[in-house]
Amino acid sequence: MAHPVDVHVGKRVRHRRWMVGMTQQQLAEKVGIKFQQIQKYETGTNRVSASRLWAIAEALNVEVSFFFEGLDGDQEEAGAETLGPADLIADKEALDLVRSYYGIPEHQRKRLFELARCLSDVA
Numbered sequence: 001m002a003h004p005v006d007v008h009v010g011k012r013v014r015h016r017r018w019m020v021g022m023t024q025q026q027l028a029e030k031v032g033i034k035f036q037q038i039q040k041y042e043t044g045t046n047r048v049s050a051s052r053l054w055a056i057a058e059a060l061n062v063e064v065s066f067f068f069e070g071l072d073g074d075q076e077e078a079g080a081e082t083l084g085p086a087d088l089i090a091d092k093e094a095l096d097l098v099r100s101y102y103g104i105p106e107h108q109r110k111r112l113f114e115l116a117r118c119l120s121d122v123a
Contacts, residue, residue, distance in 0.1 A: 005071065007044030009053070012067040014042040016060045018095045030059035 017027055017038075024042075028035040031052065040046035041056075048056065057064045101109060 002044035003047070005068075006047045008071055009048055009067045010042040010044040012069070013038075013048070013056060013060075016062055016066065017042075018092060020060060021099070022060070027056070027059055031055045 017024070024035040024038040028038045031038075032055070033052075037046065041048050041052075053064055053067060057066065101112070104112060
């Protein structure tokens with residue numbers, strides 16, 4: 001069974017990869033491994049070594065500490081993983097929505113935001 005920290009780190013790798021719009025294949029090429037290994041890291045099936053995590057962080061342009069954000073020592077020891085609502089962006093659909101949103105010119109984006117706010121108030 002995968003350790004909760006390995007699962008958390010894998011989710012954070014996937015999250016960041018999606019954020020920058022990179023495929024598993026592209027990340028694997030930058031790091032010098034096969035994309036299947038990236039898949040195993042992202043699911044927590046395989047543990048990421050320190051040197052490999054460093055290379056992944058460089059490829060994704062983040063600090064290594066990014067992959068550990070959101071971990072709570074007490075819950076980690078209990079086997080719980082703590083991404084929660086703050087990590088909503090880990091949802092692929094939400095990430096696609098955010099990417100599309102920022103692709104819209106700023107003045108139109110503000111109008112769309114106000115429309116979304118009004119719609120959510122009605123719902």
